[in-house]
Amino acid sequence: MPVNYYIFLALALFCIGVIGVLTRRNAIIIFMCIELMLNAANLLLVAFSKLQTQTSNLATAGSDAQIFVFFIMVVAAAEVSVGLAIIVMMYRNTHSVDVNFLNRLKN
Amino acid sequence: MSVTEILFWFLSVLALGSAIMVVASKSPVHSILFLILTFFAISGHYILLNAQFLAIVNIIVYAGAIMVLFLFVVMLMNLNAESEPPQKNKYLLYGGTIAGASLLLVLVAALKQSATGGGMIETNNGSTGLIENLGKLLFTDYVFPFEISSVLFLSAMIGAVVISKREG
Numbered sequence: 001m002p003v004n005y006y007i008f009l010a011l012a013l014f015c016i017g018v019i020g021v022l023t024r025r026n027a028i029i030i031f032m033c034i035e036l037m038l039n040a041a042n043l044l045l046v047a048f049s050k051l052q053t054q055t056s057n058l059a060t061a062g063s064d065a066q067i068f069v070f071f072i073m074v075v076a077a078a079e080v081s082v083g084l085a086i087i088v089m090m091y092r093n094t095h096s097v098d099v100n101f102l103n104r105l106k107n
Numbered sequence: 108m109s110v111t112e113i114l115f116w117f118l119s120v121l122a123l124g125s126a127i128m129v130v131a132s133k134s135p136v137h138s139i140l141f142l143i144l145t146f147f148a149i150s151g152h153y154i155l156l157n158a159q160f161l162a163i164v165n166i167i168v169y170a171g172a173i174m175v176l177f178l179f180v181v182m183l184m185n186l187n188a189e190s191e192p193p194q195k196n197k198y199l200l201y202g203g204t205i206a207g208a209s210l211l212l213v214l215v216a217a218l219k220q221s222a223t224g225g226g227m228i229e230t231n232n233g234s235t236g237l238i239e240n241l242g243k244l245l246f247t248d249y250v251f252p253f254e255i256s257s258v259l260f261l262s263a264m265i266g267a268v269v270i271s272k273r274e275g
Contacts, residue, residue: 001111001112001115001227001228001230002226002227002228003226003227003228004218005115005119006152006228007218008215008218009119009122009123009152011211011214011215011218012123012126012211013122013123013126013145015207015208015210015211015214016123016126016127016129016130016207017126018206018207018210019130019203019204019206019207019208020129020130022199022202022203022204022206022207023130023194023199023200023203023204024130024194025192025193025194026135026186026191026192028135028177028180028181028186029129029130029135029138031177032129032138032139032142032177033129033130035142035169035173036126036129036142036145039145039146039149039165039169042149042161042165043149043152043153046152046153046156046158046161046236047156047228049158049235049236050156050157050158050228050229050233050235050236051226051228053233053235054226054228054229054233055226060235060240060244061235062235063235063240063241063244066158066160066161066235066236066241067241067244067245067249069161070160070161070164070241070245071252071256073164073165073168073169074256074259074260075256075259076169076173077168077172077173077260078259078260078262078263079263080173080176080177081176081263081264081267082263082266082267082270084176084177084180084267085266085267085268085270085271086270087180088180088183088184088271089270089271089273091184096192097184097186097192098192100192
């Protein structure tokens with residue numbers, strides 16, 4: 001597989017995530033689109049790690065990128081727990097998940 | 108056309124189609140289920156790239172833990188297609204779609220012109236992504252970030268409890 005195919009696939013997934021963030025109003029779906037963008041970046045990192053393994057003659061070449069993807073997943077898990085807590089509190093205060101209710105920060 | 112090429116195209120179409128359905132579907136529960144399908148397709152790509160450790164972690168952490176948390180929150184709030192906030196501003200809808208498509212077009216055009224992307228990836232070989240190698244590396248060179256991430260999880264847990272306990 002040419003590495004270009006993986007780049008284009010990751011770019012398409014990322015842009016679908018961007019479109020979702022820009023067009024949807026449900027806070028949970030916006031959050032899910034951010035997860036989609038994180039996963040597109042992960043896919044690209046793994047593809048480039050594989051490319052580096054083949055072009056380098058070091059035994060452990062390309063492992064760093066996969067460790068990096070692992071830590072991205074760790075941070076994403078922590079981020080999701082805090083973000084969903086914020087969305088639940090927003091729902092408790094406004095009885096809606098519409099992000100347009102948050103266009104003013106007071107009250 | 109070899110088997111890995113067929114699998115690559117199948118997983119790519121599955122990932123892109125279900126990603127579009129995440130954005131397009133009305134009901135939040137359907138969006139979450141399509142996102143789980145997208146994550147399974149991405150895990151399939153990891154297996155094709157011989158990154159088995161990341162494929163398993165992706166399924167366990169993303170499709171298993173995070174998406175169940177999303178599903179739990181959506182069902183706690185009893186959201187469905189009727190309670191979905193409608194996008195009243197049509198110009199925002201069209202503008203956002205055109206902006207995202209233009210971003211894709213510009214990035215693809217820029218990468219087509221660049222000279223970097225000529226490499227071929229050999230699928231189904233190499234031992235970089237196996238649990239044996241990554242586990243050794245994680246507990247020797249990367250043991251400090253690994254321990255720091257436990258502090259991150261602890262602070263995220265305390266933060267989530269504090270945010271949701273606060274009475275408005």
